[in-house]
Amino acid sequence: MDSVKMEKVIFEHSVAGRRATVQSPVAPADFSDLPQALLREDKPMLPETSELQVVRHYTRLSQKNFSIDTQFYPLGSCTMKYNPRACNTLAMLPNFLGRHPLAPASHSQGFLACMHDLQEILQDVTGMKGVSLTPMAGAQGEFAGVAMIMAYHRKRGDMERNEIIVPDAAHGTNPATAVMCGCVVKEIPTNPEGDVDIEALKAVVGPKTAGIMLTNPSTVGVFERKIEEISKIVHEAGGMLYYDGANLNAILGKVRPGDMGFDVIHMNLHKTFSTPHGGGGPGSGAVGVSERLLPFMPIPHVKQEGDSYRYVTEAECPDSIGRLSGWAGNAGVNLRAYIYARLLGREGMHRVAEFAALNANYLQARLSAEGFDLAYPGRRASHEFIVTLKRQAKDIGLTATDIAKRLLDKGFHAPTIYFPLLVPECLLIEPTETEAKEDLDAFVEAMVEILREAEADIEQAKGAPYTQPVRRLDDVKAARELDVVWSN
């Protein structure tokens, strides 16, 4: 009885010889002046479709996504808040889109002014001394940060420090980044209250310690209360503190990483500064540094001279860790972040963390009252918190995956599941400050409903989802019988 939910693959709409003629030059291509041996013989498998078919296909496909614009999306660690539409509209003004990255500064003052102002704003909200907007996502920001730490040690002639300390709760990008920077990862445990295990930290620091990567609040959703002590321990051992800014939304305007003792920080502008996540990216992983690391910042960054702006040159930054992108990072994303920052302004910055925390603590209190187990019950939630289904999994077989899939049926995107790995059957829930109380309440209601349903009949949860374009997918088959490219 159902309408066809399946959308053909675009190649199934393809018919040889069909095309959207207005989209390419009238003249057929002529490459006869090029050496025959260098030319392509086969026709690449691109769809041969009409413009209407393409518009229809991708419009219909889009409707198969959950998104912030259509659903509550409490995906922990991802800060899925409202992406103001003005940021998109304005970043797409023709002159911004049409600017070649190498257009001379004399004809680019508008764009450069925006980037400069954004650097200043980010510097202030993080308490750092310099900012480079170059890294293209959080992980590249981490890379820049650790690379700067290493460059600093090396510049001082300290060739031995190559250990990066990472809590076991850390995001996977942290250890992966350390390795990309040629470091050795030293993992330390998280204590039952969610804080870093100080004794373990003390045991691991030493003359090989290059630095520690932390996020505060941590990925378990609580504020690291002993941050000053940690800072002291690491600094005294000669290491540096790296701040993974993925959780900056939790503290924006409340406490600044620079003031906590961090030497370097990356920000996920696609989280805290509300640029869209675009179904996977692009993001922007701007880095901020303390005085000591200023010379090492990745290039380019914008400098103001009198009334005008320009990129600093390579020659001016001999100690820079260099370039991380072909040009200057994800300029269009940074533009969106800038617009967002100007809309919020000073007062708005303070409110971000306040209402993110209010929403998280409210949701935590309500879910806890409804009988869900908190992973860190005695603690304040930051902008997010963890519910563990360990008990339900054991008692009735209800797993984090089950609840996640069933939530889709109720019209909610699922929280992050199975991260951080140390908490069993965990749901990392981050409502963000832009959601209304009524939507939080509706989410609680859905969670309770799912639990009641599962208590009555676990099979219903196991079979979920039922209302999506597909039922639960076979991941194992996907990996074993690899089908990653269409073939007719």
Add this chain to the structure above:
Amino acid sequence: MDSVKMEKVIFEHSVAGRRATVQSPVAPADFSDLPQALLREDKPMLPETSELQVVRHYTRLSQKNFSIDTQFYPLGSCTMKYNPRACNTLAMLPNFLGRHPLAPASHSQGFLACMHDLQEILQDVTGMKGVSLTPMAGAQGEFAGVAMIMAYHRKRGDMERNEIIVPDAAHGTNPATAVMCGCVVKEIPTNPEGDVDIEALKAVVGPKTAGIMLTNPSTVGVFERKIEEISKIVHEAGGMLYYDGANLNAILGKVRPGDMGFDVIHMNLHKTFSTPHGGGGPGSGAVGVSERLLPFMPIPHVKQEGDSYRYVTEAECPDSIGRLSGWAGNAGVNLRAYIYARLLGREGMHRVAEFAALNANYLQARLSAEGFDLAYPGRRASHEFIVTLKRQAKDIGLTATDIAKRLLDKGFHAPTIYFPLLVPECLLIEPTETEAKEDLDAFVEAMVEILREAEADIEQAKGAPYTQPVRRLDDVKAARELDVVWSN
């Protein structure tokens, strides 16, 4: 098991005191200098919502629509073809959107040049001598046309002519327009082959005949073969021929209304020139006129003088029927039509009718072969054609409504049903030139499926649709227990 299909009414998201603060000035309003008695006391019932709530609500609502961008939409008489996205993007360039209608011509040459060029193009494709872009939809174009006919007669001192002849198959706007122009409607029948009944026409023309309103091809989807004879009869009686251009798509580049003897024509630019229908409008009903009617055209229209363009003034057009809109009609719609016309160009214009007719005749042939009854079996389809379910309604109770609703379940918008009224249980089917063969074939398949299903179990069709946000709606209750305004 289903996700909540119902979308609350926006007022249900409203909470007193909530608002999207960036969208209005920071300062609270102060009207204390205005007389208290003239001020509002109550707060208007507008939603008090956040920006995210509004974006989410209206994004979700949009997904409840069928549209060309998402479905095949063979709605007869409506020409639901692809609306090129470039037309929208370009018509929304900031300078076009920001132009006040009374900006001086000296600073408006770009816009005025577009309107002038569009007038010229429309003049050529219709074979008329002048075009005014002022009417805001087809019906207003009809109004302009009939008003010009009347003005012409009156100007000649012919005060008696007040009858407008309209075939019974005509669109409802035709007789309604005639009445709005102070005329009396004389309806004439359509013969069994779909042509005007010439004898009936002869019987009705006379000294009171102001004119006749025709569309050719007519609303039954066939070309009026005796058009020259009709023209002669009406003209000899002193009447004028009005062409309802809603069906212009069928003949664009093949035959021109001016050459068929029409004195005045309106075009539905939102059909033939592919401007979007926007869920009900806006359209544009540009009118074209013959030499005789030039002095009577509605104002304003654009005139070229040397290298520059300006609107003609009222003083220059003493015989004009006047203004039909506050400014110059639906300028932004006309801009879209202009862009479309430039994309098509001369050759493209010719192809519109060719492929619209190819698609319609193909679909007609296939449906007929599958056992559907054509209303005018011996005839060529124009850009559309009629299937009648008279036999199926009698034999198994399957009505035009049933098939329409069941088509929705199959992922197709329904054809126009019960119009024109003279054909029982009719489906007026217009595929348009922008649909691919495979989609026409899929439509045939769905039609056949529905027929087979209904033969097996008519209740299934009667209960349709099943897959839409709502089941079949109670129209009678809607009209009887009028609920047209939300109240808490």
Add this chain to the structure above:
Amino acid sequence: MPFIPHTDSEIRSMLDTIGVDSIEAVFDEIPDNLRCGKLEGVPEGLTEYEVTRLLHERAADDQALRCFAGAGAYDHHIPAAVWEITTRGEYYSAYTPYQAEASQGTLQLIYEYQSMMASLTGMDISNASLYDGASAMAEAVLMAVRGNRKSKSRKLLVAGTVNPTYCKVTNAIVHNQNISWDEVPFDNASGTTVTAALEAHAGEDYAALVIQQPNFFGSLEAVDEMTNWAHANGMLVVAVVNPMSLAALKAPGQWGEKGADIACGEGQPLGVPMSSGGPYYGFMCCKQPLARQMPGRIVGRTVDLDGNPGFALTLQAREQHIRRSKATSNICTNQGLCVTASTIYMSLLGPEGLARVAGASHSNINKLLTALDAVDGVSLAHAGPHFHEALITLSKPAAVVIEQMANLGFLAGVAVSDDYPQYENALLVCTTETKNDADIAAYAAALDEVLNGEAL
């Protein structure tokens, strides 16, 4: 072939199915002598890139002016979300919601729109839009003539302060049905209608009195008195209003003792760009007893087969596709997409936001008039209060001033002498919330330069 998906082999197979051997053959019912030629007046087709470039060039020719003109089209800020959502394919490329089940998005939105407009105007019912403000007034006049059971008259009274263009459009439309009006002269000092002018018509048979609030000059009419007077004299009251102003001003439904009977006007101020004058939309609301006289579409809430709520077009028996020559109007296609934008706009603004926009527009006109007070050669035609427009008289011809101000980057206002010969060198100026103090100062300085400067 732009926008045509057919390949050669598909064309051949389709022709085979039809049973003809060329596309031309399907046109064989058209007499040969009528077949048209090459369309030499249509230029060759362009690629999308070429058109893009052409239109960018054309747009660049229309130099953006800082807009101090109103007169029915207003330069308000439109939140980015409004048109980003409005132009989604599902709204943009849908037809009129005849198949209700597949059009719940548009239908629910219109229902919400009707609810907002009815509340803003203080009326019982709203339709789903008419073409624009001017033609909405024409429809209101026709409706009033139809709907006034107490009067047989085909005449109306129209305040002389109603937008003259609206009057022209109304005349172009209604004179065909032998409907006409007498104009009520306004008071030159206040720019408003005074009761004495009305009293001159006491006891005469008119179908309705048409009042604009704020009036064309931006001044405020004594709507309570006028409404009561009209009702006392057996007339209906047609209110032509700026919906933005209704965030602040008394709703027509509350005018006088019984309220106006019909409210209509231009929806453009609510989220629709100025865009050279269109597409805008006309709104129309009325009191319950007139509901079945309303032109245009109306959406109602009903239930489906399962008893769930849903939305559908209703009261269609008023419309041309059902009632044909007896319909309330010939309107069919309306201005749905603009209504979509407006509904989103009103939702984003809410009652407080709309009031602030109105408030800033209003306080800016006071600031502008204060600034202009210091400019030689400028004087104010009418004493206040003004809503957000005012007529100023100048020491130079308005047309010259407009041209020179344009060269300085300003759209200075609207000349009114064609319609009001008594105001020869006058400009109707307007401010909205999009003007800040610096803009106002710059405007005053530019006008000073134009009127009093040495070399221009």
Add this chain to the structure above:
Amino acid sequence: MPFIPHTDSEIRSMLDTIGVDSIEAVFDEIPDNLRCGKLEGVPEGLTEYEVTRLLHERAADDQALRCFAGAGAYDHHIPAAVWEITTRGEYYSAYTPYQAEASQGTLQLIYEYQSMMASLTGMDISNASLYDGASAMAEAVLMAVRGNRKSKSRKLLVAGTVNPTYCKVTNAIVHNQNISWDEVPFDNASGTTVTAALEAHAGEDYAALVIQQPNFFGSLEAVDEMTNWAHANGMLVVAVVNPMSLAALKAPGQWGEKGADIACGEGQPLGVPMSSGGPYYGFMCCKQPLARQMPGRIVGRTVDLDGNPGFALTLQAREQHIRRSKATSNICTNQGLCVTASTIYMSLLGPEGLARVAGASHSNINKLLTALDAVDGVSLAHAGPHFHEALITLSKPAAVVIEQMANLGFLAGVAVSDDYPQYENALLVCTTETKNDADIAAYAAALDEVLNGEAL
């Protein structure tokens, strides 16, 4: 409160539920001495209208130049449909498709993208994107070092004609892992790599040879010979390619006898605006044996509980969120939205459209070089053939020419002397299909004026 929906009474009720009496209280785990001050460096908030105006002003400051620069960022036409669809909320505001069932739109689109890229490059597998072309080359280098089973070397050979910025970025990233390379000098006459230069390294242990086609100068490398040579010497071949050129040029998968092993590059030419350099996206494709060495996300087709086809992220065991320190890369967020645009772009263009865009870009460089031939003070640095870029040497310093050309409305090209001191007064110029004959003539005239004119 921008973007915050809470009303006072809601805040109070939420605090009650939490059991605190102020929002401040939920921050009580943060040591007092760390609490931050006023953020004086952040300006006051603006309304959307104010920001709109500010950004329009800023955009107007960036005067649009007719672009004859390339060097990795190309000025192609982007169909309007591309970004109208890409910025639909459902694509724009979704996260990475971790919940596959609620992300089939994005997932299927990526699968389609992978299929298109694999075919364009002649490879077996594509990932779902990397950050940009430059960093994709870095990832390719890391992957080659990991993936070359025959070599233990942490050294590579890189052709001297590879984009120097890509080399810098690659170095910034890979040197941390003690990976380095030797540069293969190019031939000054042809601007390409000659076999003799490679032969100098025969028998040495390198993990891979990196070849760019068309190379940085727009010239075409003898990729078959180079690939065969590298394979014969135990190296993998990393192809850095412009995907637009692959509509015409031999796919890396077909280079030489066995084909390149990894193809990567900048996706920007396929529907992504120049936008000051980003966001763009890096693409990466490889042969099957290297699949599990690939960094980044990959989407696979699988089935659901009912046996219906569906899409999900796959091979996640390569990625940081599963493998942590042993992952193939630290990349997490990629450039999904640009991939969305590119997929729509490639679908709209199709094989023939893409070939025509490439063809017009190519024929325009020939036209430009012919036009410049007539300009005194301009000479061509390298004999052809050129794809759509070429290096010209000038009679004046490049920086001066660029500035003066900009004042005439042209982005004249890119100076290369920082990276190639031997080309002191040289400009790398580029043409795409967006330049017509008049543009080319105007460019030549402007350059003539700048180089040979009297007064500038």
